[in-house]
Amino acid sequence: MAHGFNGTSIDQIAAQAGVSKPTIYSHFEGKEQLFVAIMNSICDNFENPFLGPDADTAELSTILIKIADNYTRSILQPGVVAMHRLFVAEAERFPELSRRYYEVGPLRVHQTLAAFFKNRMARGEIRDGDPLLLAQFFAAVVIAPMRTRRLFAVETDIDWDVLDRRNRETVALFLDGCVKR
């Protein structure tokens, strides 16, 4: 996470694990296999629980703001950003790994959101359409601007008050669009 695949040596890993190099090589065929095992283990233990039990009953804009706040908070954690960076950086060398990360991470979030939106469509609160598309749309506006600045080291410290205010404006735009009526 800290220095990437090429930037991390087996020596460092052995030292931090408190074992010697041959011990590592007795458990894993090589550096690449170790990397695959680590990253797969991360994917195994991935969880993204940010939809509470009141998700289907609460007032729409209220729950969307809550979702947005939770989502931004979880995704901007330093560890999550580092993981994102690593999977993106190694997507050419380990494409199956990055794909798997996408599936247990972003995609699963989108699917959860899609189920939520589908429910709201059935209740007639929002226009009918592809729930997954809507979920990706929502995830994009909530996450992308902040994450982009974070990934490029533009914003190191985050003002959560500003972010929450921003999320309210984002949700309003999401619900009503920008066309004047």
Add this chain to the structure above:
Amino acid sequence: MAHGFNGTSIDQIAAQAGVSKPTIYSHFEGKEQLFVAIMNSICDNFENPFLGPDADTAELSTILIKIADNYTRSILQPGVVAMHRLFVAEAERFPELSRRYYEVGPLRVHQTLAAFFKNRMARGEIRDGDPLLLAQFFAAVVIAPMRTRRLFAVETDIDWDVLDRRNRETVALFLDGCVKR
């Protein structure tokens, strides 16, 4: 671009440049300085021209779809994806570089879009609000879903017809929101 900072050796660079290593070291203090010079040079020559002269006069949804199509096309080019990956991967080690990339890349796009939206606000076509926020919102929904899948090696080949159809739905959502009326 192909193998990252640590994955590329001075030997390779020298070979590909058709010179010997000492020649490189006579021009640059070391590998890091060479990297900085290269990446800065990339930022110097950065251009993002995707707003035509008809941007301020054309019908709103039409021009937005056109912008979206151009934007997705330019940002999904292999070279642009590779650059994105590299700046993200090295954002911890070379934060000033990544920040600069953000400023000449995404930020400049957002500012161009913001000027466009401000104009449309003045004409009363869209609701008043922060034009830059709206620009980031628009850029996010147009770019983020596709780019995320691309960055994680989920989508290697792109079906441009599907993408264009998707952009039309995205623009419609952007303009009208998702609330049923």
Add this chain to the structure above:
DNA sequence: GTCTATATGAAGATAGAC
């Protein structure tokens, strides 16, 4: 199963000739 010690190669960087 884990260690010390080592093989082997490649990396970044430089001395000194032309």
Add this chain to the structure above:
DNA sequence: GTCTATCTTCATATAGAC
């Protein structure tokens, strides 16, 4: 200004003892 040849360090990986 550029080269050949080389230095030094550190990387991945392993042989063989305990």
